[in-house]
Amino acid sequence: MPDFSSRMDRAKPSAIMAVAEKAKALKAAGKDIISFSIGVPNFLPGEHVYAAARDALAHDSGQYGSNRGAPALVDAFLKHIEAIGLTGYSAKNIATGVGAKHVIYNLCEALLDEGDTIAFPTPYWTSYVDIAEIVNAKIELLPCPASQHYKMTPEQLDATLAKKPRVFLFNNPSNPTGMVYSKEEISALADVIAKYPDTWIITDDIYNRMIFDGAGYHNFVHARPELKDRVIFIDSLSKTYGMPGWRVGFMAGPESVANAVTTMNSNHITNLPEITTAAAIAALTGPQDVPNAKVREFQDKRDQVMAVLDSIPGVVCPKPDGAFYVFPDISAYFGKSHDGKVVNNDIEFCNALLESKGVACVPGSAFGEPNALRISYTCPTPQLAPGMERIKAFFAEMQ
């Protein structure tokens, strides 16, 4: 058989999906499993979204569409981001993709040559490493442990940007930690970015509407509008609108970058499907009561999860202000045993938790932070309290 490309030596399937698959297999075998593993929003968009999709199906033109995204979709996205204070963009600044992941992949292809450096903080969303490895970029990590609330300091950013990475990739609110940077924190980081004009800044902010307790969303271009010439904002319908399978993502940034992503689209996908486009426009422009209600529900769930974690001795969990994840540092328990078996690290911990209590969480090492594990609390509400009680019992049984 002929060889695969060397790229395939670097391409890996998602570590998160592996946990989800294991949990599914145990469930299929009849085990009582509660899954806190995968980051799916676990709600459906409003009926108006399905009505728009059905209508598009009835009137399908059957033609290829725009590489950038249909003008009405681009326009809807422009209005959507105006609502979070990202103003002064026009259609030329926008590009779409098959989900934010695809937009980030296109950006990495467009901005990074082999061997160029992409820098990002840990904990990171797993796909950043996977995508950077496929495009053969060098990865520079900025470790941000629980002791600094999983947040990067201006000093860390300064030291990194001084090395002139081609791309700095930032994620706010964060998957996996749920951390949200305040206005003051963003402003201090933006001051550092302003000093280093040779680095593209990607802000993967797809959870920007999922922020709790009235804390606002802040971007570097709010703090310093002149950074618009190299800050690329990423958004997606997946989490906000409960539409992960519809695969719609966006970018807003410099015209040259939006053109580059559009060129990549013309070679990869040609266009987003017409039916998806109609559904996406309906989600963006229609009633916002479903997403708004979900943010309130996630905030309540965050409070329930934090109440349990705070009651477990030795577990350190900075309180998240957004998204739907918590990321407790569990390292105080490494070296202890459960059911007579020593648990040495996050992976052994998550395996033992799944096997003995039927609760699936993702080991922190999937996000570059092996002292922690990720709990995604989007499960149906009745499963949340029993799942957290099982986790608490597991810790209590460790000795």
Ligand code: PLP
């Ligand atoms: N960025 C972050 C931080 C995510 O958590 C995810 C999905 O989990 C994505 C991007 C990908 O989103 P999409 O479904 O739009 O590709």
